[in-house]
Amino acid sequence: MNIPTYKTEPLKCWNKAKELRNEFYKNYANAHENGGIRWAGGAWSFGAIPMGLGNDVYPLTGEPYGASIAFNKEFSLRCLEATEKKGYARDLCSYMRSYWGSIILDEFLFGGKFPKPDFMWQDHICCSHSKWYQVASELEGGIPTYSIDVAVGPYNEVTDSLIDYIVSQMHDGIEWLKKITGREYDDEKLIDAVYNECRTTSLWAEICVLNKTKPAPLDEKSMYSLYVLGTLEKHSKKVGDFYAEVLDEMKYRVENQIAATKHEVVRLISDTQPPWGFLNVFRYLENFGAVSVGSLYTFGLIGIWEDKPDGTWGARTTPQQKGIKIETRDQALRILADWNLSKPEWQHFYSPHQKSEMMIRIAKEWDLQGIMLHYNRGCEGLSVGIAENRLALIDAGYPVMTFEGNMRDEREFDSAKTMSRIDSFMETLGLKII
Amino acid sequence: MINVGIDVGAKNIKIVALQDGKIVSKGHVLAGFETKDTSQALYNEVLKKANISPEEVNSITSTGSGRKAADFASNSVTEVTAAAKGATNMFPSARCVIDVGAEEGRTIRCDNDGKIIDFALNEKCAAGAGAFIEAMGRALEISIEDFGKISLQSNQEIPLNAQCAVFAESEVVSLLHSKTEKKDIAKAVNDAVASRITSMARKVGFEKDIILIGGMAKNTGFVAALTKALETDVIIPEDPEYILAYGAALLTGN
Numbered sequence: 001m002n003i004p005t006y007k008t009e010p011l012k013c014w015n016k017a018k019e020l021r022n023e024f025y026k027n028y029a030n031a032h033e034n035g036g037i038r039w040a041g042g043a044w045s046f047g048a049i050p051m052g053l054g055n056d057v058y059p060l061t062g063e064p065y066g067a068s069i070a071f072n073k074e075f076s077l078r079c080l081e082a083t084e085k086k087g088y089a090r091d092l093c094s095y096m097r098s099y100w101g102s103i104i105l106d107e108f109l110f111g112g113k114f115p116k117p118d119f120m121w122q123d124h125i126c127c128s129h130s131k132w133y134q135v136a137s138e139l140e141g142g143i144p145t146y147s148i149d150v151a152v153g154p155y156n157e158v159t160d161s162l163i164d165y166i167v168s169q170m171h172d173g174i175e176w177l178k179k180i181t182g183r184e185y186d187d188e189k190l191i192d193a194v195y196n197e198c199r200t201t202s203l204w205a206e207i208c209v210l211n212k213t214k215p216a217p218l219d220e221k222s223m224y225s226l227y228v229l230g231t232l233e234k235h236s237k238k239v240g241d242f243y244a245e246v247l248d249e250m251k252y253r254v255e256n257q258i259a260a261t262k263h264e265v266v267r268l269i270s271d272t273q274p275p276w277g278f279l280n281v282f283r284y285l286e287n288f289g290a291v292s293v294g295s296l297y298t299f300g301l302i303g304i305w306e307d308k309p310d311g312t313w314g315a316r317t318t319p320q321q322k323g324i325k326i327e328t329r330d331q332a333l334r335i336l337a338d339w340n341l342s343k344p345e346w347q348h349f350y351s352p353h354q355k356s357e358m359m360i361r362i363a364k365e366w367d368l369q370g371i372m373l374h375y376n377r378g379c380e381g382l383s384v385g386i387a388e389n390r391l392a393l394i395d396a397g398y399p400v401m402t403f404e405g406n407m408r409d410e411r412e413f414d415s416a417k418t419m420s421r422i423d424s425f426m427e428t429l430g431l432k433i434i
Numbered sequence: 435m436i437n438v439g440i441d442v443g444a445k446n447i448k449i450v451a452l453q454d455g456k457i458v459s460k461g462h463v464l465a466g467f468e469t470k471d472t473s474q475a476l477y478n479e480v481l482k483k484a485n486i487s488p489e490e491v492n493s494i495t496s497t498g499s500g501r502k503a504a505d506f507a508s509n510s511v512t513e514v515t516a517a518a519k520g521a522t523n524m525f526p527s528a529r530c531v532i533d534v535g536a537e538e539g540r541t542i543r544c545d546n547d548g549k550i551i552d553f554a555l556n557e558k559c560a561a562g563a564g565a566f567i568e569a570m571g572r573a574l575e576i577s578i579e580d581f582g583k584i585s586l587q588s589n590q591e592i593p594l595n596a597q598c599a600v601f602a603e604s605e606v607v608s609l610l611h612s613k614t615e616k617k618d619i620a621k622a623v624n625d626a627v628a629s630r631i632t633s634m635a636r637k638v639g640f641e642k643d644i645i646l647i648g649g650m651a652k653n654t655g656f657v658a659a660l661t662k663a664l665e666t667d668v669i670i671p672e673d674p675e676y677i678l679a680y681g682a683a684l685l686t687g688n
Contacts, residue, residue, distance in 0.1 A: 394552065402554075420499070421555060424514035428550040 003289055003434055006215045006259035013246050017225055020242060024058075024232045025110045031058045032115075037181060040117035040136065042129055043231035043302070044343075046148065048193035048336055049170060050121055051235055052185045053177060060117060062132060064231045066095030066408055069102065069109055070276035073410065078105060080409060088135075093128040094378030094408035096135075103139045119180055120145035121173075125349055126381030144180045146173050154350045155342045166337040167330065174329070187329045193235040194332045198304070198318040198339055200234045203243035205303035205315035210250045211293045212366050215259030217250045220270060220292035221282035222260065230302035265289030266369040266429055269362060272297055272376040272383055273407035278415055284422060288431040293366055296359055297382065300344025313361055316342065345382070352385025356392035363398050370399040370429055372422075378406035401425035436486055437493045439683030440473060440507060441516065441676075442500035444537035445564070446649070447473050449480045450679040451491075459484035460676055469503035477506070493686040497678050499537065511685050513678055514542055514553050520681025521645040522548035524671055530640035532631060532660075532668065533678070534650035536564040539631050543638040552638040562630035564650045566599045570623040573606045574616050578653075585620035585655030592622040602626065621655060628659035635664060644668045647677040 031038045036056030041047070043061040050057050069076045079101025084090055086104055088097060108114045120133040120143055130147040137143040148169045152162040178185050204227060211218055218226075226246060229239045252258070263286070270292050274281065282292055299305070306316040319326065319335055326332045340346070348355030363371065371393050376383045393400050403421055406412035426432070435455075441448040443465065451459040461480045466472050481488060496507035497516035504510075511519075513533070521531040522544055531542040539562035542553045556562040571581050592614065594602050602623075609619050627650070635644075644666065650656050651674035661667055671677055 399552070420512070424512040424553060424555075427512050427515045428553065 001265070001430065003263055003265055004215075005262055006257060006264065008259045008262050011222060011249065013242070013249055014225070016242060016245070017229060020229055020238065021232065022110075024229075025060075028058045028060045029108060029110065029112065029115045031056065037183075038115060038117045039119050039121045040143075041121040041133065042123060044125070044340070045121050045123050046170065046336060046340070047121075047233065048190060048197050048235035049173060049333075050177060051193035052174065052187060052190035053181055053183045054186070054189070059121075059233065060115070061232055062099045062136075063095045064228050065102075065109070066098040067228075067273070067276045069098045070408055070410070072109060073277060075107070075109060076277070076408075076410065080411075090409075091377070093132065093380070094406055096128050096132045098408050099132070100135060100139060103136060116140050117143055119143060119177070120147075121177075122147040123150045124148065125151045125346055128381065146176050148173060150340065150346070151349065152341070154347045154354055158338075158341050163334060163337050163341075166341075167333045170333040170337065171330070187332070190329060191326045191332045192237075194326060194336050195318075195320055196237050196240050197235040197336065199320065200230055200236070200240040200243055201302050201304040201339070202315045202318050203240060203247055204230050205299065205305050207243065207247050207250055208294055208299045208303055209314055210247075210254055213254045214267075214367070215257065215261075215264040216267065216291055216293040217253035217258060217260055218293070219260035219282065219286075220294050220298060221279050223294055223298045224274070224279070227298050227302060234302055260293075261286045261291050263289035263434055264291045265431060266291075267367060268292045268370045268372060269359075269366065269368055270295045270297075270372045270374060271359070271386065271389070272374045273379055274374060275405040275410070275413045276407055277410040278405075278413055278418070281418060281422070284419055285426075287433045288426040289434050290370075290426060290429070290431060292372070293368070294362075296344060296355065296362060299362065300358070303344070304339060304342055305344055306342070312365055348385060349381065352388035353392070355385060356389045359389060359393060360396045360398075363393065363396065368398065370401065370425070372425070373400060373402045374407075375402055375404045376407050377404065377412050378408050399425070399428060436491045437683045437686050438477070438480070438491055438495070439516070439679040439681065439685075440477065440494065440496045440498075440501070440504045441513075441679040441682060442469060442473055442496060442498040442504050443535055443678075444499050446536070446675070447476055447498075447500075448676050448679040449476050450676055450683050451480050451484055451486060452680075452683045453484075453486075455684070457680065459486070460673070460679070462675065465500065469500050470505065473504040474506060477504075495682040495685050497682040509686070511682055513538070514540060514550065514555075516678040516681035516685065517647060518542050518544055518548065518550050518681070519684050520677035520679075521647055521671075523681065523684055524677070525643060525645050525669060527643040528645045528669075529642065530635065530638075530644045532635060532644060532646045533648040534563060534627070534631060534646070534656075535648040536568075539563050539627075539634060541631065541635040541638050541640070543640065554634040554637045556630065556634065562627055562634065564648070566602070566627060567623060567650070567653060567656070569599055569603055570606055570620075573603050574610070574619060576616060576620060581620055582624070582653040582655035582657075584617045585624045586658060588615070588617040588621035590618040590621060591625070592618055594622050594626040621659070624653065624655040624659040625663075627656060628663045631660060632663040640664070642666060646670050647674045649675045651675075
């Protein structure tokens with residue numbers, strides 16, 4: 001077999017990504033010392049809305065915080081056990097269990113006591129979202145909590161009345177924010193944040209599109225370190241500016257054939273959250289010349305996409321690119337609701353077929369030779385229907401490997417067995433360790 | 435041309451030596467704790483039986499969950515590849531290979547050329563493998579050799595509800611306490627394993643011919659339960675436990 005060898009080099013944006021991430025957690029923890037406000041909520045929360053309270057309002061998003069805990073195995077286990085000791089079932093969302101554990105232990109992963117938020121600002125689409133923060137609020141002695149129901153159906157069936165339903169909750173939410181913080185609300189700041197969010201999430205999709213190139217400039221493991229910033233503050237200008245830098249770097253890598261990995265013999269994608277404590281799975285693939293170029297999860301958790309005139313899947317055109325000037329609060333909220341409802345990762349809550357179609361589309365457009373599906377016991381929301389996806393991908397002609405695990409509970413992941421399964425899968429693709 | 439295949443399984447080590455593609459010697463031994471030394475000793479014994487000197491050997495290919503222990507091998511392949519190669523080489527009509535060993539059950543779907551299309555493996559649970567039968571045999575005080583024969587004497591359908599070997603053992607003990615006959619419990623155990631394996635086979639999809647390999651193919655009660663669950667016959671090679679080693683020997687690394 002001909003094994004192509006490409007030049008590769010570390011990402012120039014790597015250190016800045018780490019700095020931004022550290023700054024995010026530091027800003028949240030130190031917000032009160034600096035006279036600011038802290039809020040907690042999910043990575044999919046409408047984070048642009050609390051920005052209307054001022055520039056000193058800092059979020060803590062639960063899923064990436066839960067994922068971060070995976071990298072400290074000792075703390076991770078203590079968090080999970082603390083939650084179980086409190087009586088919560090082991091088969092609940094494992095991000096949520098880690099987050100609750102951190103509260104129960106009153107320890108913040110990044111040092112010190114767990115910093116209590118001033119309010120919870122959540123949305124609700126999966127079965128755990130609102131319950132997560134209801135319990136978190138109770139564990140922290142009663143933090144004011146607001147949740148917006150966004151489970152209105154897939155984007156291709158969205159009507160004006162469904163948008164109205166979400167926007168009316170947003171309007172109420174702004175009044176609620178004013179009441180519980182005692183602050184005035186600045187619509188200009190909201191409008192800026194909505195522009196920022198559209199830019200950030202469209203830019204991320206544009207970055208992912210460049211991975212259609214051979215050799216791929218980015219591998220999935222590296223993508224995790226970059227996409228995470230969108231899950232922290234997708235509404236911030238800083239993250240948008242950073243993604244613009246990443247996009248430039250990716251264009252440079254594409255033009256100069258700088259690959260993510262030295263050998264790219266076959267291209268794969270994975271699905272759902274990875275087992276965060278075992279990202280070496282992706283490095284292991286590289287020994288065979290197999291590169292995971294992303295996943296529906298990395299592409300579509302924060303990336304916002306649309307059908308392009310040539311039939312391909314590409315970054316959604318932002319309101320600013322269309323020349324739309326946002327002038328009112330209602331207009332900003334309406335755009336924000338519509339934008340988020342088109343999020344790829346929200347579609348398959350309603351039907352696994354929607355997800356299969358997107359995955360097959362990725363397989364074709366990114367020219368894949370195989371797919372690895374993580375039967376993730378830690379997230380019911382993103383794993384629902386995954387066996388259906390497997391059948392659809394096989395029917396479409398793509399080899400599929402499945403492995404069981406849990407994104408955040410390493411007790412449910414068998415590393416040796418998974419590697420052994422990868423060995424078999426690689427052999428079926430005709431690959432041997434290079 | 436001498437090619438050797440070594441299958442270092444979870445419980446047994448099996449070795450096959452081929453001369454120009456024909457089996458000229460074979461042997462097996464309990465893996466024990468000193469797998470590396472045991473593999474080497476069995477290798478020497480298998481060569482000696484056929485009067486082959488180590489210098490005459492052109493390739494040694496290891497497979498099995500403990501294949502790294504056979505560090506004198508020149509090449510290694512996974513169990514999935516070895517099983518498919520061995521079974522399809524022996525039976526070119528094979529389209530599905532079911533391999534049930536001590537610790538793992540696997541089903542493999544192949545195309546007309548013997549190429550693997552899809553495969554499924556059991557997860558970390560042992561309830562779809564031979565170790566489960568051994569554990570239940572201990573609970574029933576039936577030797578592993580008699581387990582299949584005894585289960586064939588039963589015509590009862592007793593579903594084992596537990597999906598886990600540990601819980602199933604406690605269910606078996608409960609059945610014993612309720613005076614259920616041993617033959618009926620043995621059949622229930624074989625039915626339970628067959629059900630798990632059938633579900634894996636359905637996952638990858640199967641069509642005839644189906645080749646059943648691995649040590650569990652010698653358990654007649656399991657074979658009866660499996661053919662009933664699959665609603666079709668299976669072909670069992672003469673020495674089903676050697677097929678991985680045979681397949682490995684064929685995969686010379688060239």
